[in-house]
Amino acid sequence: MFRQTQIVIDLDAVKHNYQLMVVQVQPGVRVMAVVKANAYGHGMLEVARTVTAAGCGDLAVAIPEEGVFLRDSGITANILVMGAATEITAETAIRRELTQTVFEPDTIRFLDEEAERLGMIALVHVKLDTGMGRIGLRTEGEADALALALAGAKHVKVTGIYTHFADADHLTEQGDITDYTKKQLQCFDALRAHFDPSIPAHAANSAMSLAAPQAAYAMIREGISLYGYPPVSTKLDFRHALRWEAEVVYVKDVAPGESIGYGCTFTADKPMRVATVAVGYGDGYHRLISNRGQMLVGGKRVNVVGRICMDQTMIDVSDLPDVQAGAQAVLIGTQGSESIGADELASWAETISYEVLLAITARVPRVYLPAK
């Protein structure tokens, strides 16, 4: 309630980004919104409500708990759980009509038994591992065994078949997908041939949907671009959906030789003005940004000085004599004509925009701007 930092999520940007992808793919191709991990930090329910109101009928989560939360909140769209189905979550997933990911005959056996016991149908998507090396069946023999198990399972219904690309955001100099990704596509088609061809197929994530829209199959799975960070260059005007602000709580003059923060990693070599901002790694502001990153204050970029603390961060405002306690610092977003994106924070923190966005901790209040 009184926190001096907050994130502001522009649900209109989420809707806009979703609609960009709908236009990007061929008519009839479904766009599944990937809302796992609290919608990459943007608020799972708010994002799910926004995209379903915009016509999206397919959501993806990672674990059954996320799907149960959406069902409890009244979401009726299809929900695919992309993690592997387990015996322990089978009953809940079937009862809540979550679509489960399968690739082993034994899973089909226990889902079939559980669904029969409940008098229900277990919805499943078959996962093919074509080169990601994570989960999914990998050989023609495994495909035949799964197809056989499915043929004998009266209480299991296959509503999709899919794979995931390992390197789709890595393009050749000509802007084409790599040979590795092309091989994954060939492998997908070869393994898919062991199943009923009428089963809707999906493979593309954000990068693949933009780099190779022809490989969309029946549906694409849109994650990071929904939040405004397309992983490959594109002419489409995706909008960043999340802004992160914090307040300056204290400003002081620092004399040459004085040091700032834990470990004394920054020492002033000239007279400076240093501001303390009410945000730290306890809020998800990555500690690797210490002495490397920037924030926006008064429409200008200012350097982070010293180590980021758990709850506070110091910045150099020597060039901004008017800055006082109460001034706004922007960690992610635009101020005046300057902008900092989650991808820039990611470069300072030696990670990816995905992690920067979803690392923002629960104690940071979220403010939602509604979709128009």
Ligand SMILES: Cc1ncc(COP(=O)(O)O)c(C=O)c1O
């Ligand atoms: C299986 C699967 N599909 C789709 C996505 C969405 O990918 P992106 O956020 O790059 O669009 C993910 C994200 O990790 C995933 O694991």
